[in-house]
Amino acid sequence: MSSLEFITSLGKNISLRNKLLLIILIASNTALFIASTAVIIYDRQSYKEAMQQEMKVLGNVIAQRSAAALTFQDTHLAEENLHAFVKKSTVMSACIYDDDGVFFAGYDAGHPDYICNQIEPVMESGFKADYYLEKEDILLDGSRLGSLLVTVNLDDINQRLMRHIIVVSMIFLAAGAVTLFLGIKLQRIITGPIDELAAVARQIHSDRSYSLRVKQITNDEIGQLVIAFNDMLEGIEDRDLMLVDAKKNLEEIVRKRTAELREAQNELIRKDRMATLGQLTAVVSHELRNPLGTIRTSMFTLFNRVNIKDESIKHIFDRIDRNIVRCDSIITELLDFSRIRALQHQKTSLGNWIKLVLEDLDISKDISVVLNIDDSLEVDIDRDLFRRVMINVIENAEQAVNSHVGNKNIIVECRVNNNRTEVIITDTGPGMEKDVLPRIFEPMFSTRAYGIGLGLPIVRQIMLQHGGNVDIESEPGIGTRVVLWLPSHARHVSQDISLSASHGS
Numbered sequence: 001m002s003s004l005e006f007i008t009s010l011g012k013n014i015s016l017r018n019k020l021l022l023i024i025l026i027a028s029n030t031a032l033f034i035a036s037t038a039v040i041i042y043d044r045q046s047y048k049e050a051m052q053q054e055m056k057v058l059g060n061v062i063a064q065r066s067a068a069a070l071t072f073q074d075t076h077l078a079e080e081n082l083h084a085f086v087k088k089s090t091v092m093s094a095c096i097y098d099d100d101g102v103f104f105a106g107y108d109a110g111h112p113d114y115i116c117n118q119i120e121p122v123m124e125s126g127f128k129a130d131y132y133l134e135k136e137d138i139l140l141d142g143s144r145l146g147s148l149l150v151t152v153n154l155d156d157i158n159q160r161l162m163r164h165i166i167v168v169s170m171i172f173l174a175a176g177a178v179t180l181f182l183g184i185k186l187q188r189i190i191t192g193p194i195d196e197l198a199a200v201a202r203q204i205h206s207d208r209s210y211s212l213r214v215k216q217i218t219n220d221e222i223g224q225l226v227i228a229f230n231d232m233l234e235g236i237e238d239r240d241l242m243l244v245d246a247k248k249n250l251e252e253i254v255r256k257r258t259a260e261l262r263e264a265q266n267e268l269i270r271k272d273r274m275a276t277l278g279q280l281t282a283v284v285s286h287e288l289r290n291p292l293g294t295i296r297t298s299m300f301t302l303f304n305r306v307n308i309k310d311e312s313i314k315h316i317f318d319r320i321d322r323n324i325v326r327c328d329s330i331i332t333e334l335l336d337f338s339r340i341r342a343l344q345h346q347k348t349s350l351g352n353w354i355k356l357v358l359e360d361l362d363i364s365k366d367i368s369v370v371l372n373i374d375d376s377l378e379v380d381i382d383r384d385l386f387r388r389v390m391i392n393v394i395e396n397a398e399q400a401v402n403s404h405v406g407n408k409n410i411i412v413e414c415r416v417n418n419n420r421t422e423v424i425i426t427d428t429g430p431g432m433e434k435d436v437l438p439r440i441f442e443p444m445f446s447t448r449a450y451g452i453g454l455g456l457p458i459v460r461q462i463m464l465q466h467g468g469n470v471d472i473e474s475e476p477g478i479g480t481r482v483v484l485w486l487p488s489h490a491r492h493v494s495q496d497i498s499l500s501a502s503h504g505s
Helices: 003-011 016-065 067-071 075-085 155-186 188-207 221-305 311-338 350-360 383-402 455-465 499-504
Strands: 091-098 103-108 131-140 143-153 345-349 368-372 377-382 409-417 420-427 469-475 479-486
Touching: 016 067, 016 075, 016 131, 016 143, 016 155, 016 188, 067 075, 067 091, 067 103, 067 131, 067 143, 075 091, 075 103, 155 188, 188 221, 221 311, 345 350, 345 383, 350 368, 350 377, 350 383, 350 409, 350 420, 377 383, 383 409, 383 420, 383 455, 383 479, 455 469, 455 479
Parallel strands: 368 409
Antiparallel strands: 091 103, 091 143, 131 143, 345 377, 409 420, 420 479, 469 479
16 A cells, blocks of 8 residues: 555545645755755765865875885885875775886775775775775876875765754754644634534534524635535525425315315215105105004094093093194104205394294293393295204203203304304203214204204204304303304394294295
């Protein structure tokens, strides 16, 4: 693995701030290393060239002074010359050889590796492995008398190199510290906006809130990144809101569709029951009403022809008549519920008409009927059907009040409320339990020991025909409140409805 690959793999696991510091340190120290190395190499080469030039001059001077010693074969003079001129501590040896290459005179610094050989070695001037050799010919009037070999060690150059390395190392440490300090301070220009962007991204991931935005600090590439990030968040937020709205709409659609399906199912069940009830009603009315009429006619004939003085026998005849009327009423209810006729609308003064209906009812004297009605309200109703509605509701209220111990009150009100004309019948009976209330409009459902449970279904059916409905509230132990409402607007009238017209209904 190369150094670049190593640095790349290392950078995968460190933060952006540390990556920037690492890049700055590597770049600055690399540049400093290259510059320092170049300076050291240049200095070393310059120093070697200066030393080579110096040794050449020194060798030339010694060679000239040694020419006389070689001519007169004066070894003592040659050694004096060598000792006199070779005083540099770096000179390890200086050797003079005659023209035949035989050692003539020499100087050495006592180092065993640098003593003069007896035979002149075949070497040329220049830098060797660990020393420098300067070779000069000794001439006299152009004739070669011998040669001079001066050996110089490289301690000065090596020591100079070590000093440079120490200085450069100190510079490296100082520069690294300064670079690190400045890098920590200046890298915030880059990492600051990125840190803020990362913090917002983490908060969005944690809170799932796409309404957050990153503040744009710079106009460079990071600033463009922030703009693009905010645009992305805005798009996600818009889509998120659209999804939320779509979910709400879908839930509402599903709720409506479910309600419609449930209503359709209930309607199918109701129609099926109505069809069954219609068939049953046709049979009952045909098979029972005629025999009941015959029984009642025969009973009246027998009652009129027989002189009945016994009150118990008379009571039996009354009981038979009441039950015949009751059976006929059941047949009438079945026919009313199974056959829906067209409405015959008549403009009716609602308050006066309600009073006439109450007068026709034989309400127990133990019950207090309280009227709170507006005699000036006018509505368009089918008087026959609406009369049936009022009778059914008030008879239910009367039966509820009679079955309850306590105040026996029935309150009848009529009013205009929210563009609805309302007739409200409130009783102080025992009320209904919560599990009973949802089923009161089901045909054939009844909580009483007698009756077939068609009273309230007929009431609702007639109110729906009129475009209105019936609302019922009940509290156990408190009573029941029935609201019959019509959607038409009530109007004030100045005249009362006549008694004959009311009886005609």
